Amino acid sequence: MNKEHSLNKKTDYTGSKQGMWMFLFTELLLFTGMFLLYSVFRSRYQQEFHAASSELSRTIGTLNTVILLTSSLTMALSVNAIRKDKNKISLIFQGLTVFFGLFFLANKFFEWSAKIHHGIYPNSPGLLAHGKGETMFYGLYYLMTGIHGLHVLAGIVLLLIMMVLTKKGSLNSDSFVRLENSGLYWHLVDVIWVYLFPVFYLIS
Amino acid sequence: MNINNNNNIGYKTYLAVWCCLMILTAATVMAAGMGFGRYGSLASVLIASAKAGLILLFFMHLKYETFVFKLMLLAAILTMAVIIGLTFFDVGFRDGGR
Amino acid sequence: MTGAQREMSFYESGNGHTGILSWVLSTDHKRIGLLYLFSMFSFFFVAVILGLLMRLELIAPGPSIMTAESYNAMFTVHGVIMIFLFIIPGIPAGLGNFMLPLQIGARDMAFPRINLMSWWFYMTGAIVIIVSLFTGGGPPDTGWTFYVPYSIRTGTNVTLAVFGVFLLGISSTLTGLNLVTTIHRLRAPGLKWFRMPLFVWSLYATGWVQILATPVLGITLLLLMMERLFGFGFFDPARGGDPLLFEHLFWIYSHPAVYIMILPAMGIVTEIIPVFARRTIFGYKAIAFSSLSIASVGYLVWGHHMFTSGMSDISRVIFSFLTFIVAVPSGIKVFNWIASMYKGSIKLSSPLLFTVSFIFLFSLGGLTGLIIGALATNIFVHGTYFIVAHFHYMMFGGTAFAFFAGIHYWFPKIFGKMYREKPAITSCIVLFAGFNVLYFPMFILGLEGMPRRYYDYLPRFHTGHLISTVGSWILAAGLMIMFYNLIRSIFIGEVAGSNPWGGSTLEWTTSSPPPHENFTEIPVVTEGPYRFRK
Numbered sequence: 001m002n003k004e005h006s007l008n009k010k011t012d013y014t015g016s017k018q019g020m021w022m023f024l025f026t027e028l029l030l031f032t033g034m035f036l037l038y039s040v041f042r043s044r045y046q047q048e049f050h051a052a053s054s055e056l057s058r059t060i061g062t063l064n065t066v067i068l069l070t071s072s073l074t075m076a077l078s079v080n081a082i083r084k085d086k087n088k089i090s091l092i093f094q095g096l097t098v099f100f101g102l103f104f105l106a107n108k109f110f111e112w113s114a115k116i117h118h119g120i121y122p123n124s125p126g127l128l129a130h131g132k133g134e135t136m137f138y139g140l141y142y143l144m145t146g147i148h149g150l151h152v153l154a155g156i157v158l159l160l161i162m163m164v165l166t167k168k169g170s171l172n173s174d175s176f177v178r179l180e181n182s183g184l185y186w187h188l189v190d191v192i193w194v195y196l197f198p199v200f201y202l203i204s
Numbered sequence: 205m206n207i208n209n210n211n212n213i214g215y216k217t218y219l220a221v222w223c224c225l226m227i228l229t230a231a232t233v234m235a236a237g238m239g240f241g242r243y244g245s246l247a248s249v250l251i252a253s254a255k256a257g258l259i260l261l262f263f264m265h266l267k268y269e270t271f272v273f274k275l276m277l278l279a280a281i282l283t284m285a286v287i288i289g290l291t292f293f294d295v296g297f298r299d300g301g302r
Numbered sequence: 303m304t305g306a307q308r309e310m311s312f313y314e315s316g317n318g319h320t321g322i323l324s325w326v327l328s329t330d331h332k333r334i335g336l337l338y339l340f341s342m343f344s345f346f347f348v349a350v351i352l353g354l355l356m357r358l359e360l361i362a363p364g365p366s367i368m369t370a371e372s373y374n375a376m377f378t379v380h381g382v383i384m385i386f387l388f389i390i391p392g393i394p395a396g397l398g399n400f401m402l403p404l405q406i407g408a409r410d411m412a413f414p415r416i417n418l419m420s421w422w423f424y425m426t427g428a429i430v431i432i433v434s435l436f437t438g439g440g441p442p443d444t445g446w447t448f449y450v451p452y453s454i455r456t457g458t459n460v461t462l463a464v465f466g467v468f469l470l471g472i473s474s475t476l477t478g479l480n481l482v483t484t485i486h487r488l489r490a491p492g493l494k495w496f497r498m499p500l501f502v503w504s505l506y507a508t509g510w511v512q513i514l515a516t517p518v519l520g521i522t523l524l525l526l527m528m529e530r531l532f533g534f535g536f537f538d539p540a541r542g543g544d545p546l547l548f549e550h551l552f553w554i555y556s557h558p559a560v561y562i563m564i565l566p567a568m569g570i571v572t573e574i575i576p577v578f579a580r581r582t583i584f585g586y587k588a589i590a591f592s593s594l595s596i597a598s599v600g601y602l603v604w605g606h607h608m609f610t611s612g613m614s615d616i617s618r619v620i621f622s623f624l625t626f627i628v629a630v631p632s633g634i635k636v637f638n639w640i641a642s643m644y645k646g647s648i649k650l651s652s653p654l655l656f657t658v659s660f661i662f663l664f665s666l667g668g669l670t671g672l673i674i675g676a677l678a679t680n681i682f683v684h685g686t687y688f689i690v691a692h693f694h695y696m697m698f699g700g701t702a703f704a705f706f707a708g709i710h711y712w713f714p715k716i717f718g719k720m721y722r723e724k725p726a727i728t729s730c731i732v733l734f735a736g737f738n739v740l741y742f743p744m745f746i747l748g749l750e751g752m753p754r755r756y757y758d759y760l761p762r763f764h765t766g767h768l769i770s771t772v773g774s775w776i777l778a779a780g781l782m783i784m785f786y787n788l789i790r791s792i793f794i795g796e797v798a799g800s801n802p803w804g805g806s807t808l809e810w811t812t813s814s815p816p817p818h819e820n821f822t823e824i825p826v827v828t829e830g831p832y833r834f835r836k
Contacts, residue, residue, distance in 0.1 A: 014270075015412050015487040021273060022479045025280040026517040032284045033521030033551055037536055039288060040295050040547060058233065065229050069255075073222040076263040080213065123533035132542025139534040143525075187264045191256045198248035202236035272486070283514045286601055291550050293617035294605065 013177050020181040024188045027151070031192055034144050038199060041136040048133020053203035056141070057111065061201035064107050065193065071100030072190045079183045085173040087166055094163050094179075097186065101156045108149050112142075141200055148196060151189045158182045213262070221262045228255050311718065311815040329414035332816065335400030336716070337421050342388050342396055343785075345428065349383035350781065352376050357740075357774040360767045363759055370757040374443035375458075377755055379435065381446030382463065386470045387428055389701055390559060393566035394512070395420070395477045397708050398505045400716060402481060404809035405499050407490025407827065409819040412483040420476035427469030434462035445755060447556070450537040450548045454529050461530050468523045471516045474562070478512025481505050490808070492827035496587065499807045499831045503590040504569025507597035511558045511565070515601070519555035522548065549611055553604035561600040563697060564664075565593055567704035568635055571657050574711050575639055576832040577805045578654035579646030583832050585638040592631035599628050606675050610684045618677055625675035632668055636661065651803075652726035656707030659734045663699025667692055670745065688748025694741045706733075706784065713788065714802045718814040719795030725787040733780030739773030807831050 042049050078093030115138075119126030122139050130138075162179050165171045171179050232251040236244060261267040266274065312332050319327050325337055356376050359366050368376070399417065403410055411417050435441040438459035444452055453460050485506050489498070526548070528534060535541030537548045576583045583589065605613065605621030639661060648654070670692045674680045683689065714720050743766040748754075752763050759767065801810040812821050 012412065012487055015483055017269075018273070018276075018486060019413055019416075019479055019483045021276065022482060022513050025276070025513055026475050026479075028280055028284060029514055029517035030521050032287055033518050033525075033554075035284075036288050036291055036551065037525075037547060040291065040544065041536075041542070043292075043295070044544075045542065058236075062229065062233055066226065069222065069225045069229065072225075072259060072263050073218055076218050077215065080215070080218065123535070128541065135535055136542045139536060143528070143534060147524075184264055187259050190263075191259050194255045194259070195249075195252050198232055198236070198245075198252050202232060202248050204236045204239050204241070204244035204248075279510070280514060283601060287518070287554055290602065290605070290617070290620075291547075291554075293620055294546070294550070294613040295544075297614035297616045298612075299614075 011175070011177065016177045016181060017184070020184050024184060027188060027192075031144075031147075034140070034147070035195070038140050038144070041133075041140065042199075042203075045133030045136060048131060049137050050203050052130075052134040052137035053200060056201050058201050060107055060111050061197055064104050065197045067100050067104045067107070068190050068193050071097045071104070072187050074100065075183045075186045079176065079180050082166065082171060082176045082179055083173055087169070087172060090179075091163060091166050094159055094166065098156055098159050098163070101152050101159070101186075105149060105152055105156075108145065112145075144196055145200070148189065148192055151192070155182070155186045155189055158185065213265075213268075217262060221258050224258055225255055228258075310817060311813070312818045313815060315818040317818075327418070329410070329418050330818065331399050331403050331411045331414065331417060332716075332820075334417050334421055335396055335398075338391060338399060338424070339396040341421075341425065341428070342392060345383050345387040349380050349388065350778065352380040352383075354774055354778060356380065357771045359757070360759070361771040362768070363761055363764060365758075371443065373757040374755075375435075375441040378442050378445055382431065382442075382467065384697070385446050385559075386467050387424075387431070389563045389697055390474055391424060391470075391477070392563065392701065393570065393705055393708065394481060394505060394508050394562065395424070395474075397570070397705070397712065398481060398501075398508075398566055399477070401712060401809055402484060402502060402505055403488070404715075404812065404816060404820055405502050405807055406485065406488060406493055407808045407821060407825045408484065408488035409821070409824075411480050412487055413480050416476050417480050420473045420480070423469050423473035423476065427466045427473060430466035430469060431463055434459045434466060438462060447552060448523075448526060449552075450526070450529070450545050453526060454537065461527050464523045464526055468520055468527075471520045471523070474512050475516045475520075478509040478516070481509035482513065485509070490825050490827055496590070497827055497830045498590075500572040500583065500586070500589050500593075501566070501569035504565045504572070504593045507593040508562055508565045511562050511597050511600065515555045515558035515562075518551060519559070522551040522555065525551070546608070546611055546613055549608050550604070553607045554601075557604035557607065558597075558600045560693075560696070561596055563701045565596060567660070567701040568593070570704045570708035570711070571639060571660055572635075573807070574653050574657045574707055575642050576834070577711075577803050578651060578657075579643045579648050580804075580834050581642055581646040581832075582834070583638070584641040584644075585634070586830065586832075588634055589638050592634045595631045596628065599624070599631070603628055603675075606680070609677060609680045622675060622677040622680075626672065629668065629672055629675075636665060636668075652721075652723060652730060653707050653711035653803075655727060655730045656703055656710060659730060660700060660703040660707060663695050663703060663734075663737065667695030667700055670695065683748055685753055686748035687744040687752045687754055690754045691741050691744035691748060694744070699737055699741070703733075706730075709788070711803070712809075713791070714798030715809055715814050715816070717792050717795070718798055719791050720798040720802060721787050721791035721795055725783055729780050729784035729787060731780075732776060732783060736773050736776030736778070736780050740770050740777050741773070743767075743770045743773075804834070806833055 074093045074096040078090045078097065081087075081090035081093060115121065120130075120138055121127065122142055127135055127138055159182055162171065162182050165178065228251050232248050235247050235251070238244075240247060260277070266277065312330055317324055317328055317330065325333055328334065328337075355367070356373065359368050359373055399411070402408075438461075439457040440459060442448075442453075442456075442458050442460045442463045444456060444458075444460060448460065448464060485498070485502060525534075525536060529537060534543075536543045537545045539545065572583060572589055602624045603621060605617055606625045609618055609622070650658075670688070674683055674689060674692060710721070710726060747763055747766040747770075750763065750766075752759060752766070798814055800812065800814045803810075808825055808827070809816075811825060
């Protein structure tokens with residue numbers, strides 16, 4: 001639709017966003033592989049998955065869900081603010097998003113260390129003694145929340161870079177696609193958590 | 205210019221979406237507590253998809269993007285469904301459907 | 303067109319760097335395309351030599367020139383290099399990178415820096431794989447498929463090699479992302495979707511497969527690495543895992559991946575035929591849509607690699623049925639190519655000769671593909687030389703021949719020079735002969751029951767193996783003639799002019815080699831491709 005725009009300008013707004021969306025698709029497909037393993041093992045070990053799930057802390061899981069959803073709100077608001085030329089407010093919201101992201105990771109850290117402290121981690125004698133179903137459940141738990149956690153970490157690094165750029169003024173109401181793309185990434189990581197939460201913490 | 209075509213989304217919309225997300229989170233936690241059995245996992249997947257839909261449509265602005273973007277997302281989701289679905293023709297029916 | 307007002311080509315115009323840096327730091331799609339071509343063909347030659355050594359080992363029963371262990375390592379490394387370092391990046395990242403912006407009238411790809419990054423990922427992956435051969439427990443010996451449980455248990459350096467392949471996966475994904483975005487966003491004014499050259503359509507379909515399939519390979523390899531490092535047990539029945547899931551995940555990528563290899567090859571063939579038959583292409587839309595449908599149906603058939611693995615009967619029947627559906631769009635393409643040549647004024651120059659060889663070898667590979675796609679016959683030939691012959695007909699006879707055709711077709715555009723026609727024709731004939739002598743006996747060996755990947759064989763298979771080994775020498779001779787002719791012509795070939803073949807697509811409207819940003823003025827397109835004046 002904006003042929004002139006996309007051919008002659010150095011940056012193509014819609015093009016950048018499209019590239020980002022396609023990158024997000026690759027992330028989705030990456031997680032599809034893991035969800036495939038999950039659904040196969042869940043259908044094979046229903047009882048054991050239920051038993052193992054009830055040993056995860058629903059409180060921490062719910063808390064982390066709330067934290068991440070709220071971080072998505074602040075992320076969206078920061079993009080909204082920079083569009084309306086309010087760079088200061090945008091910067092604050094970006095900072096809040098980073099804060100929530102770190103909060104999420106801290107919770108995750110305590111959750112993992114408690115489990116590891118109880119001798120529940122991949123290839124541990126304690127876990128193998130629990131039988132096949134629970135071995136698979138906790139294997140998937142560490143795998144999927146671990147890779148998700150790495151994505152949160154990457155998002156935090158990305159946002160810190162965006163904060164520097166906003167501060168320097170290279171992100172502004174004329175050129176904010178990099179912040180918007182970082183936002184898209186952050187929201188996608190959130191979407192993945194929205195599925196991880198019920199499949200690990202809420203098996204009834 | 206389509207660069208600013210969707211900056212009319214206000215703080216109110218975002219807050220409303222966030223409220224919906226919170227309500228849905230509460231709903232899924234409560235539904236899990238009630239023990240619906242098989243329907244419980246179906247419910248939790250449906251609620252998760254509703255939440256994901258809200259995030260995609262509003263936070264990620266998919267509602268305001270062109271048709272091409274939606275079509276591409278559809279292709280990705282279909283691929284995911286096909287991959288998991290076809291695998292289940294194997295694991296669901298192996299050894300007479302154990 | 304060859305007038306004195308010739309512009310400075312992209313070789314001459316600088317980009318702020320000099321020497322080797324002006325290449326490895328360049329964001330110009332043409333320079334990156336050449337970087338890819340140069341590095342790919344270097345690896346290709348290493349893998350060819352490994353293949354020749356394997357054939358030499360098999361010249362007679364019993365040990366000939368190497369131990370069984372080194373034979374295992376050789377077929378693994380031959381496969382890994384040919385698949386992941388040569389044929390998957392092959393046409394899309396090499397010729398595609400160079401030609402796509404030229405064909406759609408753009409100045410560069412949509413994301414030039416990501417394009418360069420993708421080449422760096424490619425090189426890093428390649429270096430990691432090379433390092434894995436000489437460190438740790440020695441070169442991997444699992445075959446290029448890295449099947450569990452052996453790949454988890456073997457003491458060889460699988461973890462590092464797999465990590466290298468993982469990096470190559472990232473590179474391939476980034477290329478695909480770039481191709482698709484470029485086609486969406488950077489078409490010249492007036493270049494509507496159905497006015498695009500069909501090579502562009504095939505790159506579009508390829509790009510989508512790269513985006514939507516490669517991440518599954520990524521997670522599969524990541525799982526394999528983690529399995530070796532931490533022992534999750536996902537593929538170990540003793541711990542509740544399921545080894546077949548690895549095969550599923552692996553082929554969910556690796557079957558669509560064969561379409562990453564063959565689709566752009568089909569695109570090249572579709573470009574060449576109209577130009578040398580002086581006729582417009584027959585069934586433009588049918589070819590465009592068949593590319594898309596091959597790409598999408600390609601996701602539904604991965605299970606046909608696993609017919610004897612012990613998966614459920616119902617899924618075997620379903621996968622076998624779906625496999626036959628993929629043959630339909632491929633058949634449409636073959637018939638369209640033939641129909642395009644019918645009553646054309648055909649000039650059998652070297653690009654067309656390679657193309658015609660492609661059609662023959664690809665048809666043979668495709669039809670034998672139906673034999674092994676059918677469940678009942680598959681059980682009989684699974685894991686034999688029949689499979690080896692089939693996929694070499696597809697990958698070498700198909701993709702690589704089309705790749706060579708494309709290189710001969712676009713050589714004058716890329717280098718501004720013309721190669722000598724006679725040696726080119728000779729090389730094509732020698733290659734074609736050598737190829738069939740090398741691989742056709744494998745069909746027969748396979749039907750007689752010769753298993754693939756074996757170091758030794760029974761004396762009754764001797765004749766077939768001997769013929770095949772002789773064929774490998776003829777093939778090597780053909781490759782030498784071809785590359786000698788091409789490389790020599792880069793330096794001392796005649797000046798080619800901007801449109802030596804009388805092509806009608808946009809890349810022929812700019813000078814050869816093209817200037818830094820391809821076009822002095824972005825062309826305006828008013829009609830579809832392949833319109834030739836009588």
